[in-house]
Amino acid sequence: MTIITRQKALLTRREALLGGLAGGGLLLSGCSRILQVDALTDSTSFQRVLAVAQSWTRATQRFFLAGGQMAKEYKPSDISPHFKANGTLNPGGDDYERHVAEGFVNWHLKIDGMVSHPLTLSVADLRRLPSRSQITRHDCVEGWSAIGGWTGVPLALLLRAAGVRAGAKYVVFYCADNLDGDPAKGGEQSPGQYYESIGLVDAMHPQTIIAYDMNGKPLDVAHGAPLRLRVERQLGYKMAKYVRHIQLVSDFRAIAGGHGGYWEDQGYDWYAGI
Secondary structure (H helix, E strand, C coil), rough: CCCHHHHHHHHHHHHHHHHHHHCCCEECCHHHHHHHHHHHHHCCHHHHHHHHHHHHHHHHHHHHCCCCCCCCCHHHHHHCCCCCCCCCCCCCHHHHHHHHHHHCCCCCEEEECCCCCCCEHHHHHHHHHCEEEEEEEEEEECEEEEEEEEEEHHHHHHHHCCCECCCCCCCEEEEEECCCCCHHHCCCCCCCEEECCCCCCCCCCCCEEEEEEEHHHEHHHHCCCCCEECCCEEEHHCCCEEEEEECCCECCCCCCCCCCCCCCCCCHCCCCCC
């Protein structure tokens, strides 16, 4: 290969990278404005995430340059006219209903466990952080699929800010919905607080986000308001809704039924890759 040909190949690779970052919706949600106005929020957790945003962007670029596998992304015209809301459609209960009435202004996401710097972030904090938008296909274990657009904070950014400690292997998501054995919520097998987990490698994937918008609008209750997980290379039951608490652990065998998730405790596979 000649020097000119190599230069062209590198240029094409760089253009593809930049196009992927832009087309995939890797955005700094007003980040430059926020960095100039530190008084915008008093949240130390928020400031910590911003402090690592630049290095996180470099890490994401390295993933693309290394040829990391991405789930297919689609055009806005491909978005399904109807995206079925599955499982719990409304967690209910006084606490959740109060948050709905308040517009989730007092809803906080806690990140702790095997981290050096536990974080507590409001939905407003999350919306001010660097975000990613992606249009992907949701595949349900029941056999149906739909394409939707999602915007949220890359989980990798939050975990880097929290400082994952050596020995952490899994990321556990605790949710607001207690299924209470209610078939309408998907809990006919057994009652229990909904939770889910994924491996640290999948948690750090660029398309794994804590989403707050669907198809350009804030998540509605049926689709997981105010926060849900999107882990695009796995089946739909891994996409925990109503997320309130994220915990880093080395082992999940002592959590609930010990299989790493509500449906996994009922016999589903823990790794639901597609």
